[in-house]
Amino acid sequence: MATLVARALDLLYPPRCVACAAFGRNLCEDCCDGLVPAAGPGRCPRCNVARDDQRHCRDCSGWRALDGARAAVEMSGPARRVVHGLKFSGIRDLADDMAGPLLPVVAALAPDAVYAIPLHRRRRLRRGFNQAEVLLDRLGWPAAPGRLERVRATASQVGLSAGERRENVAGAFRYRGPDLKGATVAVLDDVVTTGATASECARVLREHGAARVYAIAYARAPYRSPASGRSGD
Numbered sequence: 001m002a003t004l005v006a007r008a009l010d011l012l013y014p015p016r017c018v019a020c021a022a023f024g025r026n027l028c029e030d031c032c033d034g035l036v037p038a039a040g041p042g043r044c045p046r047c048n049v050a051r052d053d054q055r056h057c058r059d060c061s062g063w064r065a066l067d068g069a070r071a072a073v074e075m076s077g078p079a080r081r082v083v084h085g086l087k088f089s090g091i092r093d094l095a096d097d098m099a100g101p102l103l104p105v106v107a108a109l110a111p112d113a114v115y116a117i118p119l120h121r122r123r124r125l126r127r128g129f130n131q132a133e134v135l136l137d138r139l140g141w142p143a144a145p146g147r148l149e150r151v152r153a154t155a156s157q158v159g160l161s162a163g164e165r166r167e168n169v170a171g172a173f174r175y176r177g178p179d180l181k182g183a184t185v186a187v188l189d190d191v192v193t194t195g196a197t198a199s200e201c202a203r204v205l206r207e208h209g210a211a212r213v214y215a216i217a218y219a220r221a222p223y224r225s226p227a228s229g230r231s232g233d
């Protein structure tokens with residue numbers, strides 16, 4: 001029944017590509033081909049950021065609790081429209097377009113558990129959903145033990161330096177559940193930028209027994225970019 005309603009709605013309001021507005025799909029094939037994979041040479045092997053060579057960058061040298069970051073695509077062009085389409089326009093089916101290229105990235109890490117980075121209750125209510133939870137749901141990775149929760153609302157990370165971002169999210173999360181007993185764990189968001197939020201989640205998960213924690217995201221944004229402000233952290 002739900003499918004019939006969805007089909008009828010598709011006829012009345014056919015989906016349009018978020019990047020080029022062509023009718024037919026939320027992300028058309030041409031724009032999908034325009035996505036830049038966040039893989040290959042010219043990336044920091046630890047945090048996955050694009051750079052001139054393949055050496056470790058200085059930006060992630062301060063990461064303590066986080067072992068690395070991995071993403072499916074570069075936060076540019078159509079990817080930016082996809083991220084904003086899910087988060088700000090609420091087109092939840094875009095999470096399927098994001099989960100597709102992300103799944104092999106997650107499978108390569110083979111984490112024992114994946115946690116969506118939680119939003120504070122109030123922000124989740126205002127938005128109606130947490131984009132990271134929707135993405136995790138579409139990813140279809142086995143359910144993780146326990147719960148990662150946000151216990152403190154934090155100011156937006158927009159325009160903050162890496163150090164300010166770290167301070168802003170300190171003490172914002174807690175984990176409730178069984179000991180993680182040396183597990184490899186991943187924390188998921190739509191975009192990874194400085195890794196400050198993921199690092200704070202990682203610190204908490206390590207306190208509860210995780211041995212390795214990675215940040216995983218659909219898109220990798222550069223550390224410093226005037227346009228990356230709205231894209232999370």
Ligand SMILES: [Zn+2]
Nearest residue numbers: 017020028031
């Ligand atoms: Zn398109």
Ligand SMILES: [Zn+2]
Nearest residue numbers: 044047057060
């Ligand atoms: Zn790096």
